[in-house]
Amino acid sequence: MSKRSAEYWIAEVIARLKRRYRREMRTSLNHSNAWELLVATMLSAQAQDAQVNKVTPGLFRRYPDIESYVHLRPVQLYPYISSIGLFRSKAKNIIGSARYISEHFCGTVPNDMDSMLMLPGVGRKTANVVLANYFGKNYGIAVDTHCITVSMRLFRYRTKNAEVIERRLMRFVPQKEWGNVNHLFIALGRDTCKARRKECGRCALIDLCPSSDLRMKKR
Ligand code: SF4
Numbered sequence: 001m002s003k004r005s006a007e008y009w010i011a012e013v014i015a016r017l018k019r020r021y022r023r024e025m026r027t028s029l030n031h032s033n034a035w036e037l038l039v040a041t042m043l044s045a046q047a048q049d050a051q052v053n054k055v056t057p058g059l060f061r062r063y064p065d066i067e068s069y070v071h072l073r074p075v076q077l078y079p080y081i082s083s084i085g086l087f088r089s090k091a092k093n094i095i096g097s098a099r100y101i102s103e104h105f106c107g108t109v110p111n112d113m114d115s116m117l118m119l120p121g122v123g124r125k126t127a128n129v130v131l132a133n134y135f136g137k138n139y140g141i142a143v144d145t146h147c148i149t150v151s152m153r154l155f156r157y158r159t160k161n162a163e164v165i166e167r168r169l170m171r172f173v174p175q176k177e178w179g180n181v182n183h184l185f186i187a188l189g190r191d192t193c194k195a196r197r198k199e200c201g202r203c204a205l206i207d208l209c210p211s212s213d214l215r216m217k218k219r
Pocket of ligand 1: 150193198199203204205213
């Protein structure tokens with residue numbers, strides 16, 4: 001594919017996904033400030049957003065700001081988040097992040113990638129979610145399991161490594177769309193491009209996708 005056709009192709013893919021999933025172009029994690037979004041995103045690793053949204057109201061009511069976490073022991077968070085997978089390590093990382101932010105960033109969640117990556121338990125995916133959804137900054141593309149499945153089919157990537165996929169997507173997708181691509185691929189992955197069974201017949205990309213049932217049949 002020439003550079004020009006590749007640009008046209010990705011623009012069309014994004015346009016169609018936006019038409020279909022416009023209402024899903026935002027994080028479904030409930031939050032009212034950057035710290036709450038950071039905590040919710042850390043809790044959402046290998047957990048459903050809906051599950052996280054069930055526990056965060058109680059957690060945020062009991063511990064309303066960063067400073068209220070600084071002197072906690074992880075065990076004090078357990079009653080609020082024990083229904084979430086890996087809650088022990090997540091509790092440790094949330095408290096560690098609160099301390100780091102309090103000590104090094106004057107109690108304010110940082111808004112750049114390098115600083116975010118200094119926080120315990122915060123990797124590029126979590127950082128990208130907070131930077132794009134709260135600060136409106138496109139430093140990269142948050143790549144979760146849905147994005148991996150969709151990217152492997154749509155771009156024929158033969159790797160499941162999130163960081164490799166992110167780097168490739170960043171070369172291909174215009175930067176202004178980096179934040180949107182995460183939401184659009186998640187929506188597509190939940191709707192038709194499911195890991196276990198793809199439903200190409202209902203997919204907005206059926207005639208554009210190299211892995212669609214339509215294309216496969218023609219081979
Ligand atoms: S056409 Fe099929 S394989 Fe391609 S993105 Fe849609 S559901 Fe996934």
